[in-house]
Amino acid sequence: DAKTTQPNSMESNEEEPVHLPCNHSTISGTDYIHWYRQLPSQGPEYVIHGLTSNVNNRMASLAIAEDRKSSTLILHRATLRDAAVYYCILKKETSGSRLTFGEGTQLTVNP
Amino acid sequence: GAVVSQHPSRVICKSGTSVKIECRSLDFQATTMFWYRQFPKQSLMLMATSNEGSKATYEQGVEKDKFLINHASLTLSTLTVTSAHPEDSSFYICSAREHTGHSNQPQHFGDGTRLSIL
Numbered sequence: 001d002a003k004t005t006q007p008n009s010m011e012s013n014e015e016e017p018v019h020l021p022c023n024h025s026t027i028s029g030t031d032y033i034h035w036y037r038q039l040p041s042q043g044p045e046y047v048i049h050g051l052t053s054n055v056n057n058r059m060a061s062l063a064i065a066e067d068r069k070s071s072t073l074i075l076h077r078a079t080l081r082d083a084a085v086y087y088c089i090l091k092k093e094t095s096g097s098r099l100t101f102g103e104g105t106q107l108t109v110n111p
Numbered sequence: 112g113a114v115v116s117q118h119p120s121r122v123i124c125k126s127g128t129s130v131k132i133e134c135r136s137l138d139f140q141a142t143t144m145f146w147y148r149q150f151p152k153q154s155l156m157l158m159a160t161s162n163e164g165s166k167a168t169y170e171q172g173v174e175k176d177k178f179l180i181n182h183a184s185l186t187l188s189t190l191t192v193t194s195a196h197p198e199d200s201s202f203y204i205c206s207a208r209e210h211t212g213h214s215n216q217p218q219h220f221g222d223g224t225r226l227s228i229l
Contacts, residue, residue: 034217043117043204043220044155087154098145099206099218101155 002026004088009106012078020073020105022088027068030093035062035073037084038104044087047073083109113139115207117221124195125229131191132224134205140185141207145218146178149202161188195228202226 005023012018024033034049048055048062050071055062061074075082087104091097114137122130134144142163147155159180160168167180179191188207192199202225206218 036218038155041202041223041225043115043206043223045220046217049217098157098160100157101147103154 002028002031002090004090004102006086006088006102006105008103009108011108011110012075013110014080015077018075018078018082018107018109020075020086020088020107021070022072023070024088024090025069027090028092031090032093033062033064033068033071034089034091034099035060035086036089036099036101037082037086039081039084044101047086049091078107078109080109080111083107113137113207113209113219115205115219115221117205117224119224120222121225121227123227123229126196127194128228129191129193130195130226131189132203132205132226134188134190134207134221136186136207136209136219139207139209139219141188141209142185144182144188144205144207146180146188146190147204147206149204149223155204158190192226195226197228200226200228 032051035047036044038044048060050062063072085104085106087101089099116135118133144161146158148158149155158173161180161182163182169175182188202223204223206220208218209216
């Protein structure tokens with residue numbers, strides 16, 4: 001399985017944008033880029049996913065590099081509730097394919 | 112949005128006890144559910160994939176006789192930790208994927224079960 005590389009931790013200030021990077025240089029053509037986040041003592045929560053084009057939803061935006069070897073999750077205005085571990089995961093477009101979690105990025109949001 | 116309910120949220124029991132954890136998809140059907148385990152300060156590790164009406168597929172190193180999985184309906188999967196010991200203490204999390212025919216539907220996670228074996 002293609003792997004992803006994320007910084008161990010990042011800090012942000014409340015109400016400022018946050019850009020969470022993810023490198024996936026060995027991504028294959030059938031790999032979708034998924035982002036999940038996990039708040040303390042909770043199960044992960046789906047954030048966003050994409051294949052080639054940039055994606056926006058109510059939670060975040062996903063910017064995907066033209067060569068697809070990296071992507072960036074963008075939180076437009078961080079809140080204290082956004083403090084979580086953010087996981088960037090590659091998932092193949094096959095039925096039943098599973099998610100393989102890496103170490104993720106611990107995001108700290110300062111008031 | 113899709114909701115997955117996991118019960119119980121916390122279990123504390125004596126060594127040797129068997130513990131059953133339920134995972135329900137409340138407003139959608141899930142032919143596939145996943146069971147994960149997470150130790151403190153570590154990431155989630157997939158234990159097994161549960162398929163409705165068939166045997167679960169276990170990841171390498173996970174004992175199928177110790178972690179019994181039953182997925183008898185499209186909305187319920189159970190994980191039973193048999194004869195639990197202190198080393199089985201962990202945070203167990205289930206997830207479900209909506210059966211829509213689109214393989215890239217997101218997974219919806221339960222809030223986890225914290226298991227503590229004394």
